[in-house]
Amino acid sequence: MTIVNLQSRIDRITDILRRDDGISGAMHYTEQISWILFLKYLNDYEESKAQDALIDGKQYKYIIDTKYRWDEWAYPLKENGEYDLKNAMSGDDLVEFVNNELFPYLQNFKSNLQDVKSVKYKIGAIFEFINNRIASGHTLREVIENIADLNFQSQEDLFELSVIYENLLKGMGSDGGNSGEFYTPRPVIKAMVEVLEPTVKDTIYDGAVGSSGFLIQAYDFVMLKKNEYSTTQLKHIKEDMFFGNEKTPLAYVMGVMNMILHGIESPNIYKQNTLTQNIRDFQEKDRHSIILANPPFGGKEKSTIQQNFLVESSATELLFMQHFMKKLAKGGKAGIVIPEGVLFQNNNAFTAVKQDLLQNFNLHTILSLPAGVFLPYSGVKTNVVFFERKGGTQDIWYYEINLEKTLTKKSPIQYEQLEDFVNLYKKRTITANSWLVNIEEIKDRNYDISAKNPVKQVEVLHQAPNEIIADIQTNDKSINKLLTEINNLIEQGYEE
Known part of the structure; x- marks a missing residue:
C-alpha cells in the first residue's frame, strides 16, 4: 500500500471517528487511532516472531494471551482465512469488552517489574495512560475493519505507517x-x-x-x-x-x-x-x-x-x-x-x-x-x-x-x-x-548572547547635548521657513 493510499485510509478513519459522541478534536481521534493501530501492529509483530521461531525449530511464547489477540476479539477469521463477521463483536458487546476486559488486562502488564525493558512492560506503560473514548461499538467496528488488512510485517507498510503517524501528530500540533x-x-x-x-x-x-x-x-x-x-x-x-x-x-x-x-x-x-x-x-x-x-x-x-x-x-x-x-x-x-x-x-x-x-x-x-x-x-x-x-x-x-x-x-x-x-x-x-x-x-555585553548580526547593525551617532540642541534649532528654522512658504502660496491663491 502506498503512502497516498494509507493516508486516504487514515483520513477515512478520522472522518468515521468525528461522528462519534466520545471524540472531540484532533487530539482525541489521534489518540484513538493510535491505540487501535498499535494493537494491530503488535499482533503482526508477534506473528512475525512466531514465524521466525518456527523456521528456527523453536516455539514462540506470545506476549498477548489468546483471548486478547487482535485476530480473536477485533478481527476474527474463519478456518479459510476469511473475516468471520458473524462472530465479530460489535455494538455494546464490543465496547464493554474493550473497556472492562481488554484495557485492564493490558494495563496490568506494567506490574511486571522484573523486566522493565521488555516489550510487555512497555505495553503496560502505554495503556496505563490511555482509555477508549469511542462511545459507539459500531463506530469502533467500522474503524477496525478499515485497519484490518494493513500488514505491519511488511517493512514497507511499517515505514509508511510511521510517516502517516507523524502527520497525525503534526495535525495535533497544528491544532x-x-x-x-x-x-x-x-x-x-x-x-x-x-x-x-x-x-x-x-x-x-x-x-x-x-x-x-x-x-x-x-x-x-x-x-x-x-x-x-x-x-x-x-x-x-x-x-x-x-x-x-x-x-x-x-x-x-x-x-x-x-x-x-x-x-x-x-x-x-x-x-x-x-x-x-x-x-x-x-x-x-x-x-x-x-x-x-x-x-x-x-x-x-x-x-x-x-x-x-x-x-x-x-x-x-x-x-x-x-x-x-x-x-x-x-x-x-x-x-x-x-x-x-x-x-x-x-x-x-x-x-x-x-x-x-x-x-x-x-x-x-x-x-x-x-x-x-x-x-x-x-x-x-x-x-x-x-x-x-x-x-x-x-x-x-x-x-x-x-x-x-x-x-x-x-x-x-x-x-x-x-x-x-x-x-x-x-x-x-x-x-x-x-x-x-x-x-x-x-x-x-553583560552576558547578552542574543544574535546581533553585524551586517544589520545600524551605526548609532553619539552626540554631545549642545550638538543635539543645535541640530534641533536648525531643524526648527527649516520647518518655520517651510511653513512661511506654504502660507505665502495659500495667500497668493486667495488673491487670484
Missing part, C-alpha cells in the same frame, strides 16, 4: 493550544541531528520527549549504517541507546508508540516531570553523550521544584537548561531549543546560568531561528544553542536564518531553509548570515 507539546517542526529536528552526527556508540537523551521526534530522527540517522553494525550494536540501538522523560500522559503515550512503530522496540522513556530530579544527585553513569531537546518554555515552577537546581528560578526554560547541562556526559554534545529571552535577559538567575554555560562548556554555536517556527501554538522567537562538555567557550559562531517570506501555519519552515546552516556548521564560515563573537565581547 494549537496545549497540543503544541506534541510536535517540533521536523526540518529543525533534522538539521539539529545532522550537525550533531550521533553514532552507534552514543546514548541519546531528551528530557521533554513529546512525540519523540528528536529520538526518532537520531535513530534514523544512526540506522543509515545499519549494515555495518554487529548484533550487539543493533541490540544497543534497540534497547540501550534512547532515553527520555515526558510529563504529560497523552504525549508520553504518543511518544512511546511512535518510537515502537518506527522500530525502536524498547525505548527507555519514562512518564515523569524531568524537573523533579535534583541535579546535584547526577553521577557520570546517569549522563548521556548526546542531548537533543525542545523543552517547554513560558511556564512557571513552584519553589519545591526550584530547590532541585543550583540557580533557583520559576522559569521552566532556565531550569531545563541547568538540567541538560548537568545531564551531559564528559565530551558530550547538546542541541537545545530555547526562547530568545534566555539569551538576552540579564537578571541574576539568567546571568548565573549563562556564566556557568560559558565557563564550563563550549557554547560554540547559536542558530537564530526566524519568528513563526512554532506557529500556531507559539509565536515566541527561538534559538538553538549547541554546546559541548569540553573546556570553556572561546567564541560563538552565530547563524541567522533569513527568509524572504514570513512563516505561517500554512507556510512552515522547510529543511532547504536550514541546509546552508548544516553545510557551514563545521567550517564556521563567516557570511552575510553568520559571524563570530569572542567571549570577551560577550562579557562586555
Whole structure:
C-alpha cells in the first residue's frame, strides 16, 4: 500500500471517528487511532516472531494471551482465512469488552517489574495512560475493519505507517493550544541531528520527549549504517541507546508508540516531570553523550521544584537548561531549543546560568531561528544553542536564518531553509548570515548572547547635548521657513 493510499485510509478513519459522541478534536481521534493501530501492529509483530521461531525449530511464547489477540476479539477469521463477521463483536458487546476486559488486562502488564525493558512492560506503560473514548461499538467496528488488512510485517507498510503517524501528530500540533507539546517542526529536528552526527556508540537523551521526534530522527540517522553494525550494536540501538522523560500522559503515550512503530522496540522513556530530579544527585553513569531537546518554555515552577537546581528560578526554560547541562556526559554534545529571552535577559538567575554555560562548556554555536517556527501554538522567537562538555567557550559562531517570506501555519519552515546552516556548521564560515563573537565581547555585553548580526547593525551617532540642541534649532528654522512658504502660496491663491 502506498503512502497516498494509507493516508486516504487514515483520513477515512478520522472522518468515521468525528461522528462519534466520545471524540472531540484532533487530539482525541489521534489518540484513538493510535491505540487501535498499535494493537494491530503488535499482533503482526508477534506473528512475525512466531514465524521466525518456527523456521528456527523453536516455539514462540506470545506476549498477548489468546483471548486478547487482535485476530480473536477485533478481527476474527474463519478456518479459510476469511473475516468471520458473524462472530465479530460489535455494538455494546464490543465496547464493554474493550473497556472492562481488554484495557485492564493490558494495563496490568506494567506490574511486571522484573523486566522493565521488555516489550510487555512497555505495553503496560502505554495503556496505563490511555482509555477508549469511542462511545459507539459500531463506530469502533467500522474503524477496525478499515485497519484490518494493513500488514505491519511488511517493512514497507511499517515505514509508511510511521510517516502517516507523524502527520497525525503534526495535525495535533497544528491544532494549537496545549497540543503544541506534541510536535517540533521536523526540518529543525533534522538539521539539529545532522550537525550533531550521533553514532552507534552514543546514548541519546531528551528530557521533554513529546512525540519523540528528536529520538526518532537520531535513530534514523544512526540506522543509515545499519549494515555495518554487529548484533550487539543493533541490540544497543534497540534497547540501550534512547532515553527520555515526558510529563504529560497523552504525549508520553504518543511518544512511546511512535518510537515502537518506527522500530525502536524498547525505548527507555519514562512518564515523569524531568524537573523533579535534583541535579546535584547526577553521577557520570546517569549522563548521556548526546542531548537533543525542545523543552517547554513560558511556564512557571513552584519553589519545591526550584530547590532541585543550583540557580533557583520559576522559569521552566532556565531550569531545563541547568538540567541538560548537568545531564551531559564528559565530551558530550547538546542541541537545545530555547526562547530568545534566555539569551538576552540579564537578571541574576539568567546571568548565573549563562556564566556557568560559558565557563564550563563550549557554547560554540547559536542558530537564530526566524519568528513563526512554532506557529500556531507559539509565536515566541527561538534559538538553538549547541554546546559541548569540553573546556570553556572561546567564541560563538552565530547563524541567522533569513527568509524572504514570513512563516505561517500554512507556510512552515522547510529543511532547504536550514541546509546552508548544516553545510557551514563545521567550517564556521563567516557570511552575510553568520559571524563570530569572542567571549570577551560577550562579557562586555553583560552576558547578552542574543544574535546581533553585524551586517544589520545600524551605526548609532553619539552626540554631545549642545550638538543635539543645535541640530534641533536648525531643524526648527527649516520647518518655520517651510511653513512661511506654504502660507505665502495659500495667500497668493486667495488673491487670484
